[in-house]
Amino acid sequence: MNSEHLCWMKEAMAMAEEALAAAEVPVGCVFVRDGRIIARARNRTNELRNATRHAELEAIDEILADAALTPARTAYPLAGTTLYVTVEPCIMCASALRQMGIKEVFYGCENDRFGGCGSVLGVNSKLVHPKHAPYKATGGYLREDAIMVLRRFYITENANAPIPKAKVNRVLKTEILPRSTSGPANRD
């Protein structure tokens, strides 16, 4: 597995950890252009009471609002930009990324419920679009870490409870089943 990709994915994972600390579903991402990170973001759906504020859309807004990163109006502002995200982009984000002309996507674990890069729907390339070019999406980068941080979110103690109780019946599972196919899932 390419060490450069892993290096960027570690940065995305740090954002997922930040989301966890903020009591958000822990998904994080970084956008990379010309060998450097131009935006990093994480889920903010709870804070903003908006179920569409996923990490990817947060970062895209940041990039478009920055005149240094988006100096001129173009049809595809992310044409030279690669996304690293801890979880496979959902159908909404996969479509958003295609509309923005993203170059390529690398992700950690698959998203069986909402995945838009092949798990539920192949919005990145399988789905035909009259204008927007398809993009390649490859999973399996720090997949176990991505799954574990999600699991940690779902068993978090509630510090706000009046009488915090020990979670006797909720144990953090550490066993991770492999994907049905071996190696990184290529979702193009």
Place this chain on the structure above:
Amino acid sequence: DKLSVLDTQIRKYADGNPQEVPSEEDLPFTRIKLYRDDEEDELSSVRTQAAWVVDLPDARHTATMLQWLKKSGLETPTMSHLKRIRKQEARLTVLLALTAECPQVPTLPNVPALSEPYVIEVPSSAALTQISLKHKNTFWPTVYAPRKKGELEGWTRGRALWACEAMRRTVEEARAAAERDELPIAAHVPVPYETEDREATQMSTSFLGHDTRTSTGHPLRHAALNLIRSIADFRASSSRSAAPSPSPSSVDSPTSFPLPPIAGEAPAPRNGAHYLLTSLTLFTTHEPCIMCSMALLHSRVKEVFYLVPLAKTGGCGSVACLPALKGVNHKYNIGKWRDCESVPGWAEEEGIRINDDVDA
């Protein structure tokens, strides 16, 4: 000025008894079927979602627990297909909330011997057949609600009139956007027709949004996404403080979102009952793109009505039908306006024609 198709429809439903139930063919829209009822008969087809539950070892506290639950604000309309209590031999378990609506561990009442809340998978919808009921009950006791033949799920003449008027307002908003050199695409969430939905959703004012990708230079500023953001910002600000907070950034917001209600007028927010777009109906001039169709699913909208289908880009029945996908944890109903396709040049005449390769 000759009467537009929508005006003609409005005249039609304005006459007569608003309680009367029109025939399916008489409604201004056709409904897109999301799934066949007997598709539910396979155990593997049961769609589930995560929910918080708690074990109640002492059955004598059942009434106390249920009373608390009623007042807790955890119950939402999206849980109405689930029974509150599961009994497995001597073991009682109480359903607290859907994790999607209550991501934090719910705070429990002071009832002795309660377990810690934990998460299990529960069915996402009521059982339509006896076989599916059996399957769904293996996850959690579920309500049996078979569809009656020809049942129109509460579509009366009054409600059809409400829908036509809401759609006309949506078209006006799209035309106003076009006058400002935006794409003529608009979305609209009106105040719900039913009193109980109005109260549960705390929607005392309607919300409008339109496409702003041209003025903002942002390819994702679509009407539906803009509207979802306006409603979220409004709800976040009205629950943060009693005083209306400043409106969100002018760049990101459609120009015509309503002002927050006067302080003290809104009732105390009930957890979950006014969650996102739960129990709300969205009207839009054009079939939403894949991104917006999924954004509406994430936002738990109840139903979506559109005028112009977009065969090459639409996510509500054309390229894909997102709420019909297996695995997704929410469904919304889709209605496609009838006369839009049958009357040639209709979109053109209304001033809302767009190219067929656009994502609305």
